Amino acid sequence: MKIRKKRIVVWNVVTVVLIMITSAAYYFTSIYNGLEGLQKSPEDSPFKEISPSELSVAEPPKWTGTEPVNILLMGVDGRGLVKGEIPRSDSMMVVSLDPVKHKIHLFSILRDTYVEIPGFKKNRINTAITHGPNTAMKAVGDLLGIPIQYYVYTDFQGFIKLVDAVDGVDFYVEKDMYYSSKADKHEYDIDLKKGGQHLDGIKALQYVRFRHDATSDYTRTERQREFFKVIADKFTSTTSIMKLPSIIEQVSPFVDTNLSVDDMWKLASVGYKSTIGETAQIPTMKLLKETYVGKMAVLTVTSEKDLKDYIQSIFNQPEEQTNLETSGNLSIKNEN
Template structure:
């Protein structure tokens, strides 16, 4: 090989390396900007009108990165609302990550659970977010007996955009699901057939919204947890990771959170190394009862202390202990009733 040929080869290699570095930098910067845009400030925040009323609300605890962390996920239906109005949460989940145990627990909170809303009396838990995110976090923290460090808030459109951005999900729909929404001019009708199929954003939303069966919200929260697992798995694949900057850009307008980019990086590291150990409804069936407050149907917790014990044992247990934990909660409740 001549000297001239060697120089060309060297410069070609240098240019390729520089292009790879430039592409990597662009990718990192694009991801950073996308993540940073999730946290809305001032008038861009959906909570701009209520933030002043939360000045005296307890701040969420700090997360150092080594202890368990709990994130409140809230999905809302913002259709037909005016600017500044905050809808009740249509779905609420707590995702608990433990860096030491490398475990993830998902807790779906029934939206009609009747509980104390700090500084606002007793009401259904899905009303807590209308008073602001810190109020919602404190409400869930008091109910479950665990600290809630972060929240993530989105609406129907954000969910649709996310599922479409990751290319949809392959999922088994366990039965035919049909419901007509005349109030929305049939925009949110539900029409799904039983069987394995590819769900896009709109059909995935139909699946997680359906509750017109015998078990109503109980079965709906189970479906929400299972579909969320499928979306998470889809996001882990190589195609979705390459598309991450575009995905973040698509969903950003519909998301608000108190997570900083640094927090997100730490959570991503913990989540990548962890696996989902449990996926549960809160309160469990044996610790709730259907009742009425006035003419409103609500779900009452039969014993708040036992609920906190149930959650604590669940988060600290191994997968094989889950059945034993539930049996313990039931036994405690039976003892309490006997007294």
């Protein structure tokens, strides 16, 4: 009788272990398959309509996993475009991860910054993506003086799906925000009230898009960096990690990237061990000038060298000098 009971216990343990192994295998297989779907095939690429002659910019440098890595995040607004037309970047942010110092830095690129578009004439930097992701990475890299190894490209729907996939975020909206437009049949109107609240995907998109105030795109990019920190923190929660296969499945149709699955695993490992350091608007207020090129309003950089030196000063900042930012309160101190 005792032997029989021992066998039952053993088989119960074996069954539980097998279930755990099977579940883990399914979990990681689902993640792997989902991550593969983020990197689109040529026929599914959002850039498939771009002629080969416009895609002549060289591939970005490969990341070995030991040196800092820089990723260009691009959010685009595809409203009102004809079929096959590539939208300009509505927002551009560089995420820089240092696997040695375990620091993450965020740089928001003002979309009207007037730069040399590699292989083309000067234009606003948000037009670079219309010539392909390699051109966009090179243009941003030349501006900052750093190599951009990867890009992640999405649109409004991808952003909404991402926030909804993690069940939204708790966030403090610093003031009332309102904007109404008949142009898109009020689909993307903005109506937020000041105060702490829970933002779903639609409300979060309203927050990061709002720029109809005195400081326009300057405070908008600041808000975007603040929101990025909150959503990144939400991703590291146990609940979000367990839901990762579902999250990837929901956002995959709306995302394109040149990150391989192996790169994503390495970045996830680095990111999980890191903390967010300084964030900055590029160009900084001290190094930009509002002007016109013809009838086009643009922002020019007053000193490219000083801008690159500023970027390096952030990377080389001693540990004890990291800024005192807190999520959701727009208390960034380092751009003045």
